[in-house]
Amino acid sequence: MAADAKLSHTAAMILQAIHAGHIYGFSVMQMTGLPSGTVYPAMRRLERDSLIVSKWEQQSIADREQRPPRKYYRLTRTGRATLEAAWERYPLLARMIPSGEAEAEAERV
Amino acid sequence: MTAPRFRSAFTAQLNVRAASLLVPRRDRAAWVAEWLGEIHHLCHFPEEDDAPDSIEFSFGAFPDAFWIRCDLLRSHQFARLQSGSAARCLLILVSMAFAAVLLGLALPGARSALLPLRNRSSADLVVISSSGYAGTESPSIRLSDYEEWTGNARALFSRIAFYRRAIKGVYLAHHPAAQLVVAQASPDLLEVLNLPVSGAPAAEGHRPRLILSRNAWRAFYRGDPGIVGHTADIDGRPVLIAGLLPDNAWRLPGKVDAVLLEDAPSLAALPSTTRGFVIARIRSSAFPPPRGRWRTMFETRDGITRHFDCFTLCQLQGQPYLVFLFSLLLASLALPATTALPLGDYPRRRGRLPAMLNARRWLFLAAKFALVVLSVGLCSADLAYGFHANDPATALYIQLGVAFPALLFSFRWMLQDQRRRCPECLRLLSNPARVGQASCNFLSWNGTELFCSRGHGFLHIPELPTSWFSTQRWLCLDSSWLCLFPENCSASPEMV
Numbered sequence: 001m002a003a004d005a006k007l008s009h010t011a012a013m014i015l016q017a018i019h020a021g022h023i024y025g026f027s028v029m030q031m032t033g034l035p036s037g038t039v040y041p042a043m044r045r046l047e048r049d050s051l052i053v054s055k056w057e058q059q060s061i062a063d064r065e066q067r068p069p070r071k072y073y074r075l076t077r078t079g080r081a082t083l084e085a086a087w088e089r090y091p092l093l094a095r096m097i098p099s100g101e102a103e104a105e106a107e108r109v
Numbered sequence: 110m111t112a113p114r115f116r117s118a119f120t121a122q123l124n125v126r127a128a129s130l131l132v133p134r135r136d137r138a139a140w141v142a143e144w145l146g147e148i149h150h151l152c153h154f155p156e157e158d159d160a161p162d163s164i165e166f167s168f169g170a171f172p173d174a175f176w177i178r179c180d181l182l183r184s185h186q187f188a189r190l191q192s193g194s195a196a197r198c199l200l201i202l203v204s205m206a207f208a209a210v211l212l213g214l215a216l217p218g219a220r221s222a223l224l225p226l227r228n229r230s231s232a233d234l235v236v237i238s239s240s241g242y243a244g245t246e247s248p249s250i251r252l253s254d255y256e257e258w259t260g261n262a263r264a265l266f267s268r269i270a271f272y273r274r275a276i277k278g279v280y281l282a283h284h285p286a287a288q289l290v291v292a293q294a295s296p297d298l299l300e301v302l303n304l305p306v307s308g309a310p311a312a313e314g315h316r317p318r319l320i321l322s323r324n325a326w327r328a329f330y331r332g333d334p335g336i337v338g339h340t341a342d343i344d345g346r347p348v349l350i351a352g353l354l355p356d357n358a359w360r361l362p363g364k365v366d367a368v369l370l371e372d373a374p375s376l377a378a379l380p381s382t383t384r385g386f387v388i389a390r391i392r393s394s395a396f397p398p399p400r401g402r403w404r405t406m407f408e409t410r411d412g413i414t415r416h417f418d419c420f421t422l423c424q425l426q427g428q429p430y431l432v433f434l435f436s437l438l439l440a441s442l443a444l445p446a447t448t449a450l451p452l453g454d455y456p457r458r459r460g461r462l463p464a465m466l467n468a469r470r471w472l473f474l475a476a477k478f479a480l481v482v483l484s485v486g487l488c489s490a491d492l493a494y495g496f497h498a499n500d501p502a503t504a505l506y507i508q509l510g511v512a513f514p515a516l517l518f519s520f521r522w523m524l525q526d527q528r529r530r531c532p533e534c535l536r537l538l539s540n541p542a543r544v545g546q547a548s549c550n551f552l553s554w555n556g557t558e559l560f561c562s563r564g565h566g567f568l569h570i571p572e573l574p575t576s577w578f579s580t581q582r583w584l585c586l587d588s589s590w591l592c593l594f595p596e597n598c599s600a601s602p603e604m605v
Contacts, residue, residue: 026150041176
């Protein structure tokens with residue numbers, strides 16, 4: 001998908017949430033307030049369009065903490081450019097989900 | 110973990126596993142792992158008081174699964190209609206057949222040739238032809254024979270009528286003179302045919318009655334509704350314009366613009382050797398109703414027995430279908446001379462319901478065959494009868510001339526198309542590559558290789574058929590090869 005492609009508001013919110021450091025599906029749901037039936041399929045479509053990439057947490061980390069591995073998401077370069085284009089269309093987006101709030105969580109992973 | 114939280118986690122896991130049944134099988138494990146990871150996180154690390162509990166989260170898995178399935182369906186529907194897909198091929202053939210149907214309905218001649226007879230009582234109508242004539246298109250019955258049968262053949266025919274075609278100049282006041290093909294007929298022709306005539310006034314004196322066809326009425330008299338009841342002049346005789354024939358009602362041999370119903374003395378005034386057509390209605394009590402064509406004989410006044418052929422009107426109406434069936438037979442016989450009939454060697458593949466795949470392949474071929482036959486049949490009839498409806502004999506030859514080559518080339522294309530398709534997904538194979546050298550054919554092979562862009566397998570086509578490699582051969586690839594084919598990955602965008 002081209003960087004100047006038009007995003008729906010839902011997709012832009014999800015991209016903004018991931019950009020802000022909410023890298024798990026559940027934390028994206030919590031931050032955006034969108035239900036599960038919307039967030040996960042939308043993230044799959046964003047991934048298909050190469051705006052985000054998903055990766056499984058390392059099994060060794062999950063084993064150490066005695067829990068199943070989680071899947072986390074990151075913006076791609078195209079996704080970042082698309083999000084920046086979406087900021088012009090949705091100026092309140094960055095205020096609704098400010099960046100940096102969950103960066104500590106992202107760094108922990 | 111407390112007992113209530115443990116119960117919540119257990120219920121959430123059950124929900125997620127139930128929802129996963131709605132997810133396509135190949136993506137199921139990844140989705141279950143992601144959901145379970147999130148549920149475990151929710152149960153063990155409740156960060157906020159207002160966070161949904163694990164059960165609430167797990168119910169969201171159902172809409173997740175629903176939308177995943179919808180996305181997959183949409184992508185598959187798009188893929189089905191992509192270039193080279195079986196659905197696209199069938200869609201094009203259906204469109205062609207539909208266009209041929211529309212064309213047939215738009216052309217009056219083709220419509221009347223293809224649609225069944227409107228009049229149910231025409232089952233016992235026969236056209237009588239002299240023995241030795243190939244069909245009914247030529248006038249073969251002498252007027253004297255007809256006159257004899259009106260008295261002698263009552264046991265066989267309940268009603269009998271005669272007509273002959275002639276080009277007559279018709280003169281009508283306030284209208285230009287018109288040269289019409291007129292069926293000069295016995296007075297009871299329309300009653301024998303049971304044809305309704307619109308606007309027919311009661312017989313007036315001894316004037317012959319002229320019934321115009323609607324086509325001639327529109328073409329020569331610009332659809333003037335006032336001409337019915339007026340007197341026209343034919344051969345210096347006044348005739349009464351008595352009415353109009355309905356569209357496509359005349360289905361007897363020879364197209365006519367008008368029917369001139371003569372009274373018996375006028376008809377008798379014609380030379381006895383005048384040849385025309387005889388239509389008769391079979392007496393139902395005479396014998397079981399005959400079908401198709403049959404032969405009968407009559408004894409003349411001089412004691413001479415003569416043979417005549419009787420054709421039921423239904424059989425005459427079925428001539429376009431018979432001609433098309435004949436073309437179909439000819440094309441089927443000629444097909445092996447133009448292309449090889451075998452579709453290739455397709456080995457069975459384990460664990461992939463080979464019978465189902467095979468059946469689908471044959472069903473696709475059968476659907477193509479049916480649609481091709483339907484399209485060619487309708488198109489040939491449209492061309493033949495749509496533009497030459499006035500000359501049925503010529504129309505039959507045109508239909509034969511169009512249908513035979515069209516069927517032959519269509520069948521040839523159908524087989525070649527079938528050979529170039531993947532037996533599993535029925536898409537056209539791509540990327541042909543020449544392999545081997547003709548000079549190294551001994552104990553080796555050379556030819557062309559094509560592959561399925563979804564990674565189902567390879568097709569080997571030998572350049573020179575040999576005893577060990579005589580026909581094209583399909584090589585199945587197992588699922589471990591799928592990752593090499595990018596289209597296979599793009600067909601499932603939900604794969605992670």
